[in-house]
Amino acid sequence: MTCTCGYSFAKAMLRRLKANKKGPPFKSYALIHNDDYRRVMKLDAKVLAAKTESTSSKYVGTAMTCPKCARLTVLMPRTSRKVVYAREK
Numbered sequence: 001m002t003c004t005c006g007y008s009f010a011k012a013m014l015r016r017l018k019a020n021k022k023g024p025p026f027k028s029y030a031l032i033h034n035d036d037y038r039r040v041m042k043l044d045a046k047v048l049a050a051k052t053e054s055t056s057s058k059y060v061g062t063a064m065t066c067p068k069c070a071r072l073t074v075l076m077p078r079t080s081r082k083v084v085y086a087r088e089k
């Protein structure tokens with residue numbers, strides 16, 4: 001995944017892992033649509049109880065802030081469609 005400015009979130013993560021440092025070098029957030037929230041909580045509870053192989057991952061998107069240009073890159077839940085938002089100046 002690459003930001004519009006060229007910053008590579010994946011390469012930054014790999015550099016971080018090679019340096020044996022924890023966590024991504026950028027801020028990221030889980031994103032869940034309100035209509036799916038209860039379903040995600042129920043699926044996660046089942047996964048934690050090890051009663052099923054189902055995961056809630058398709059209902060959870062990701063929002064990442066670019067440390068270089070401050071744009072917000074969002075991978076939408078269900079579709080993984082990429083949407084980029086720029087900060088107003």
Ligand SMILES: [Zn+2]
Nearest residue numbers: 003005066069
């Ligand atoms: Zn950027």
